[in-house]
Amino acid sequence: MKGKVIALGVLLLAAPLFGHHGGTSLYDTSKELTVDATVSEFQWTNPHVQIGLDAKDNKGKVTHWLLEASSPPVLVNRGWNRKSLQPGDIIKVTFNPSKRGGSVGRLVKLTKADGRELGSIGVGPEQ
C-alpha cells in the first residue's frame, strides 16, 4: 500500500478560504486527492511552505508532486515547525489539485507515520 494513490474525493462544499495568495484561482478546491507518499523536500519558506512528494500508483509509476502549504506563522499556529517533515518521511497527504494540470497542488492536511495529523488550510486551530 505504501506510496499508492488511495482516494480521489470530490467535496460538495468547499470551506471559506483565505485568498491572499490566489489559492482559489490556482487550485480546484472542490476536489481533494489523497495519496501515500515519500517526502522528497520540505522548504519552510515564504510566501508558502513547499513540500515535494514521490507517490507510487498501483502500477508502480512514481509521480512527483509539489505542494504548497500555508505560510510558516499560520502553520506554527497549527502545530507545525520547520522540522515537521524530513526527506524520506512516509506520509498520507490530502491536497487540492491544480486547475492548470500538472503535478502541483495545495496541501489540505497530512498524516505522519506516527499518526500525527498536521493541517494547512484555515486560520488557527479554531477556524
Add this chain to the structure above:
Amino acid sequence: MQMRNRFCLSAAWLLIPALASGCSGRNARSASPAVPDLSGIWQGKAVQSLSLSDPTAQKPGEENDIPYTPWALARMKAARPATGPHATLADTTDPALKYADPDGYPRASIHPMRFKIVQTPDAIYQLWEYNKSWRQIALNRLHSEVPDISWFGESVGKWEGDTLVVDSVGFKDSTWLDPIGHPHSEDLHMIERIKRVDPNTLVFDFTFDDPKAYTKPWNGKLTFKLKNDGLMTENIYTISDELSFRQRFLNEKPSIPIRSSH
C-alpha cells in the same frame, strides 16, 4: 483579600493604569485617568472584503452598502485581485502581491496573522506579524498641519468613555482597503471606534469618508480575539520569495534573477 484579587483579575483588562496599579499593590497614580486596556495579541477571522453585506467578496463592485463614485467603481472593476469570483494570481494587480507594497491600513489587519497592541499613555501601537509592520496612534493631539501621505496614514486618537476613537488621514492612494481591492483616494478620512467588548474580544468599527471615491461615508467592522499563546512570529513577503514561488508553481520565468535563500 481573596475577593479583591478575584475582582482585580477579572477587571484588569478593563481599566489601566489606575486599577491595574491598585491591583499590583501600588498606589494608583491619581493624575492618571483610568482607560480600557487594549494591550495583547489579537487575531481576526479572515475576510475578503470590508463590505458588511459581502464579507466573502462574492459580488465586488455591486455591494449594496458601498456607494461608489464612478472614479472608484472604474478602479474596482479594473482590479484583478487574488481572491473573489475572478481571482487570479498570475495576472493580479494587487499591489501587495505584484509589487510587494505594504498592505497599508486597514488591510494590514485583514490577514490570518496576529497583531500586538502596545499601549502607553501617549500612544497606542499596532504591531503586525505580517511584514513586521506597525502603526502609531498618537493620543490626545491634533493632526499635523500638513499630514504626510504614507502607507499607514497619520492617526490620532482619544478616549470617549470605554471606546478609543481614532481619526486617520494621509493615506497613499495606491493601497487597497482590503484584499478584494476597494480603492481610496488620498482624501480618505477614516474614523475608527475601537472597543474591547469583553476580555477576549476587540471590535474595530470603521467609517470611510472619501468623497472622491464614495458618494457618502460607509462602514466596515473587524473583530479580533485575544491570542496570548506565544511569541509574535515573522512573515515577510519579498519579491525574491514570490518569484521563486511563481517559477515553481506557475511555471513563470522570473523577470529578474532569483536570489535564492535556500
